[in-house]
Amino acid sequence: MTTADPRLLALVAGEASGDLLGSLLLRGLKARWPALRSMGVGGPRLSEQGFDAWWPSDRLAVRGYIEVLPRLRELLRIRRELGDRLLGAERPDVFIGVDAPDFNLDLEVRLRSSGIPTVHFVCPSIWAWRPEKVLKLKAAAEHVLCLFPFEPALLAEHGIAATFVGHPLASVIPMEPDQGAARRRLGLTPEGPLVAILPGSRADEVRYLADRFLRAAVLLRARRPDLRFVIPAAPGLKDRIDAIAAAHPLGGALTVVAGQSHDVLCACDLTLIASGTATLEAALFKRPMVIAYNMHWLSWQMMRRKRLQPWVGLPNILARDFVVPELLQDAATPEALADAALVWLEEPAKMQAVQARFTELHHSLKRDTVQLATDAIEKILAP
Structure with a gap:
């Protein structure tokens, strides 16, 4: 394949x-x-790369079992229409989920079975958790690009080809983040302890966690009046977070910004954070954290039965x-969250x-992710 080869890539990125x-x-x-064209489901960052987003990624931003039910018909329709389109006139050379x-x-299974x-x-x-997913993955993907070093060997046991490519954010996030510069970019004063609050990037997460x-921030502020707080609101959620924040007496001690989660993690000293990818980002910024999660009680009962490890947060796993x-x-609870945060703030040696x-x-995850990933994809595309 030459660099001028006009390949067509389909990609779906959720949330x-x-x-x-x-x-x-x-x-x-x-x-x-350079002649590559791309389309599918994506958000603003993909669109900045010239990606043709047929549907925005936030349409897929759901979680749990019970919470997904009101959206299930819409999600199935999007997947069906997307598959029809990719198997029609706009058939891609490769699909990346x-x-x-x-x-x-399930979309990959359909596309792969059609060549x-x-x-x-x-x-x-x-x-x-959910080990049964390995059977679906084997049917779905010709190759898996793994973020963590132990995964390819695990997948090989099931006959699934995979490559450890590292985590791309490990190359993007500096080994020694510049906290002062991040605070300046956010318009925050450089002095004093700052707590970042990340209640998640999905509406349901914000509903259950924000x-x-x-409330934990209010308790912390009562015990440590020098504390300030900042929330990076995910796309489309700032108004909702502003409304929730207005019900809590934090006043000028709280700043809500649109996006800029990396600047917020770089600027803070500590974060209260929803379990998910953001916890790994916080770890790459070397920020102590208190991980929390809450969901519909029935979804929780169903999910907890599928857990294979005692840990939920990626840094702990x-x-x-x-x-x-x-x-x-x-x-x-707000009280438990505040107490756990205070342990970090009052024990500098533990933070260090x-x-x-x-x-x-960070060192273990830092690889030339793009080079390794494109090498693996090129082998799949080779005639």
Whole structure:
């Protein structure tokens, strides 16, 4: 294949984290193949790379079992229409599903059975929960691009071809973040402790977590009047977060910004954070954290039965230890969140120790992700 080869790429990225990962990958693919055209489901970061978003990625931003039911018909319709279009006049040379396994794997099975090469970027967490996904993954993906070093060997046991490509954010996020510069970019004063609040990138996450995080902030402020807080609102959620924040007496101690989650994580000293991809981003910024999650009680009962490990947060899973606290479901009370945050703030030696652990983690995940990923994709595309 030459760099001028006008390849056609289809890609589906669900929610903000998939949009970010997909945009980093697409940038590298376009550097190798400048004539590449891309389309599918994506968000603003992919669109900045010239991606033709037939549907926005936030249409796929759902979680849990019960919560998805009101959206199920719409999601099935989008997947069906997308598959029809890709099997019609706009048939791609390769399809890449970026995470979102509940949406992407069935789509990949359909496309692969019709002769379209398929790649899945981000191994589903079969090592943490829902191990039955490995059978669907084997049918869906010709190749899996893995973020974590232990995953290819695990997939090989099931006959699935895979490549460890590292985590692209490990190359984007600096090993030594500049906290002062990030505070200036956000318009925050440079002095004083700053707590970042990340209640998630989905509307359901904000619904279940934002209020309890903010109630914890009020408790923290009462015990530490020097604390300030900042929330990076995911796309489309700022108005909702502003409304929730207005019900809590934080006043000028709280700043809500649109997006800019990386600047917020770089600027803060500590974060209260929803379990998910953002916890790994916080670890790469070397920020101590308190991980929390809360969802519909029935979804929680169904999900907890499928867990294979004691940890839920990615930093803890990768470290195989509770290096940061996890407060899940009923345990995620405002009082418990505030108490856990205060432990970090009052024990600087503990903060330094976890930052050292996160630096080791950062080195383990840093690879030339784009080069490794494009090499793997080129082999699939080779005649």
